[in-house]
Amino acid sequence: xxxxxxxxxxxxSKVELPAGVGGGGEIxxxxxxxxxxxYNPEVSDEVRWDDFSxxxxxxDRVLDALHKTKWEQDGSVxxxxxxxxxxxxxxxMRINGRNRLACKTLLKDLDTSKPILVEPIKGxxxxxxxxxxxxxxxxxxxxxxxxxxxxxxEPSRERLQSSEERERFDDTTKCILCAxxxxxxxxxxTDGQYFGPAAIVNAHRFIFDSRDDAGDMRLxxxxxxxxxxxxxxxxxxxxxxxxxxxxxxxxAEVKQAILARNV
Amino acid sequence: MSTDIEAPRSGRVxxxxxxxxxxxxxxxxxxxxxxxxxxxxxxxLIFVHLYLNLVxxxxxxxxxxxxxxxxxxNPVWQFWDLAMLWLxxxxxxxxxxxxxxxxxxxxxxxxxxxxVLYSAAVVIIVLGTLVIFTFDPCPVxxxxxxxxxxxxxx
Numbered sequence: 442x443x444x445x446x447x448x449x450x451x452x453x454s455k456v457e458l459p460a461g462v463g464g465g466g467e468i469x470x471x472x473x474x475x476x477x478x479x480y481n482p483e484v485s486d487e488v489r490w491d492d493f494s495x496x497x498x499x500x501d502r503v504l505d506a507l508h509k510t511k512w513e514q515d516g517s518v519x520x521x522x523x524x525x526x527x528x529x530x531x532x533x534m535r536i537n538g539r540n541r542l543a544c545k546t547l548l549k550d551l552d553t554s555k556p557i558l559v560e561p562i563k564g565x566x567x568x569x570x571x572x573x574x575x576x577x578x579x580x581x582x583x584x585x586x587x588x589x590x591x592x593x594x595e596p597s598r599e600r601l602q603s604s605e606e607r608e609r610f611d612d613t614t615k616c617i618l619c620a621x622x623x624x625x626x627x628x629x630x631t632d633g634q635y636f637g638p639a640a641i642v643n644a645h646r647f648i649f650d651s652r653d654d655a656g657d658m659r660l661x662x663x664x665x666x667x668x669x670x671x672x673x674x675x676x677x678x679x680x681x682x683x684x685x686x687x688x689x690x691x692x693a694e695v696k697q698a699i700l701a702r703n704v
Numbered sequence: 705m706s707t708d709i710e711a712p713r714s715g716r717v718x719x720x721x722x723x724x725x726x727x728x729x730x731x732x733x734x735x736x737x738x739x740x741x742x743x744x745x746x747x748x749l750i751f752v753h754l755y756l757n758l759v760x761x762x763x764x765x766x767x768x769x770x771x772x773x774x775x776x777x778n779p780v781w782q783f784w785d786l787a788m789l790w791l792x793x794x795x796x797x798x799x800x801x802x803x804x805x806x807x808x809x810x811x812x813x814x815x816x817x818x819x820v821l822y823s824a825a826v827v828i829i830v831l832g833t834l835v836i837f838t839f840d841p842c843p844v845x846x847x848x849x850x851x852x853x854x855x856x857x858x
Contacts, residue, residue: 566718577721628806633721667723670732673806700737703730 469499473548475506476556477518480567491515492556497548503536503559504543507571520571527683530619534571535560540621540681562624564633578620581636585644585662590655600652610649613642613691615684622678622688634667638678638688641669645691648698660699669696735798742795749788773841782836789832797825 475493493510504525511518523529525544532543537551537558551557565573591600616639623629623637644663648656663669669692678688757771758764775781800821808814842849 574718576717580717580721631806632809634723664730664733665723666727666732668732670736671805673802696736699733703733704737 470496471499471549471553472496473506473553474556475503475510476558477507477510477570478558478560479518479570480561481517481569491518499547499549501548502544503534503541503546503548503551503557504532506548506557507543507559518571519569528617530617530683533562533619533621533624533683535562540625542619542621542683545683562620564624564626564630565620573620573624575620577633578623578637578639579618581623581640582618582643585636585640585659586655587643587647589647589650589653590658591652592654602651606651609651610646612686613646613649615686616642616646617684618643619683621681621683622686625677625681627675627677628671628673635671636663636665636668638672638692641672641692641695642686642688645695648695656698657702660695660702663695664699664703669699672696735801739795739798742791746788746791746795749784749791753784753788769841773839776836776839786833786836789836790829793825793829793832797821 473495475495477491477493478488479491480488493506493514495506495509495514497506497509504522507518507520507522511520520532520534520543522532522544524531527542527545530542533540534543535541535558536543536546540562543559548557559571561567561571561573565575565577567573618639620639622642623639626635626638628635629637641663644659647653648659672689672692674689674693676689678692679686679690682688757767776785801818804814804817804821808817
């Protein structure tokens with residue numbers, strides 16, 4: 442017969458902390474007013490502004506305030522959000538006049554003495570409240586062919602690249618397609634014809650990729666009258682990018698590449 | 705009972721946003737390049753012009769009809785002023801063209817504004833060029849020569 446061994450469970454790890462360390466103290470709270478731009482075409486073509494007052498914590502973001510509004514005060518407030526952690530790019534909106542991700546903007550960084558203005562991003566058709574039609578934005582993105590195009594046969598091993606070659610386009614790989622840049626661009630606001638910073642950033646990502654062979658085609662697409670030459674270097678896009686991409690610099694590099702190719 | 709489910713909207717773009725065909729040629733690129741190059745040249749042309757006219761010699765008090773006549777008697781200054789006229793006009797016209805493109809929302813508005821702009825530019829360039837080359841400070845009108853201290857004695 443086998444003897445039963447009783448395993449003693451591992452004792453819970455215990456760290457001796459001196460008093461006063463570890464406790465972060467109470468998180469400060471403050472009262473805010475969220476002023477949301479409301480639009481519901483099924484009810485009225487009129488736009489109105491609704492104020493919502495609430496008490497929030499110092500660790501809360503604008504998205505938390507929107508959640509609190511929707512869950513506790515007015516369930517009809519509509520906005521997009523998916524991951525809520527600055528990765529998916531769903532909740533780009535105009536916060537106090539600047540394009541930001543609601544999930545990356547801390548309330549404590551805003552002026553809480555005044556109402557916090559929350560609007561949909563500009564230049565794209567508003568569908569309801571903070572939700573805009575992103576199709577025109579994605580159409581421009583599709584037009585620059587955002588995928589690897591390579592000549593010749595399928596390789597039998599990985600396509601190798603040196604770290605310097607990777608570094609060349611590293612900045613523009615960070616794009617999450619939130620449309621904060623394109624919808625902050627005054628040229629895009631005019632008539633929506635401009636390809637927009639996001640499309641150019643994603644073209645840049647492949648144009649300067651040593652493994653890609655369709656750089657010339659992309660440069661030709663962006664040499665359009667609605668392409669890179671409509672950029673006026675106002676730097677709104679760089680300021681708006683939640684990923685810190687140097688958007689205006691990327692556009693300038695694409696301009697240089699088109700020049701180098703044609704002159 | 706069957707329910708009709710609408711096809712996904714993906715790919716359907718509001719017609720306002722559709723680009724009307726691809727533009728051919730490198731016009732926008734060349735216009736962009738021209739702005740940068742003419743800008744650099746104009747800085748030199750304009751500041752030398754301003755210095756010679758307003759600071760050097762008698763300064764601003766020295767400017768009169770005779771001063772301009774004397775300058776344009778020299779082919780160097782004729783060429784200088786011609787280059788300045790053409791570059792400044794084309795640079796300025798292209799700048800206003802891009803502003804119209806950026807701010808006019810309707811195609812018809814755009815067309816009208818650009819029409820006015822281009823007409824004005826052509827009139828000024830042609831008139832200016834004509835003046836630089838046909839300028840005669842001492843014309844003989846009806847057989848009577850102009851008498852001025854800067855004119856050669858008849």
